[in-house]
Amino acid sequence: MFMGEFLHTIDVKGRLIIPARLRETLGDKFIITKGLDNCLFLYGLNEWQIFEEKLKKLPVSQPNARAFVRFFFSGATECEFDKQGRILLPANLREYATLEKEVVVVGVMNRIEIWDNAKWKEYSNQAEQNYELAAESLVDLGI
Numbered sequence: 834m835f836m837g838e839f840l841h842t843i844d845v846k847g848r849l850i851i852p853a854r855l856r857e858t859l860g861d862k863f864i865i866t867k868g869l870d871n872c873l874f875l876y877g878l879n880e881w882q883i884f885e886e887k888l889k890k891l892p893v894s895q896p897n898a899r900a901f902v903r904f905f906f907s908g909a910t911e912c913e914f915d916k917q918g919r920i921l922l923p924a925n926l927r928e929y930a931t932l933e934k935e936v937v938v939v940g941v942m943n944r945i946e947i948w949d950n951a952k953w954k955e956y957s958n959q960a961e962q963n964y965e966l967a968a969e970s971l972v973d974l975g976i
Contacts, residue, residue: 837940863875866909
């Protein structure tokens, strides 16, 4: 399980260090893709396969389902770490998530998210204000 929040920087070549405790759980090879809320999602290969199987079950006849699958797979690429524990973030994904220098790496249960630092602060502040309301709405789901 991934958890925690880590501030890091992207170097001039587009490389980012992933914290050691997250690397251990992620594995040697993993998938990085466009995430929701303009961040990037990183999945270990096992989690990606589970997610992929769920997406395969979506009805291709529905436009929303097709768009959702295209969104995730069009940006997806297999990655691995270099000897220093860095990953090369593809230019198209850096552009999508507006990642330039300071980023936040966030562990979120079965995936890792990479956010532009300013966007993460904005998102976190907004989410914090709605935290109790969100908790109340999740009671119906048994949480």
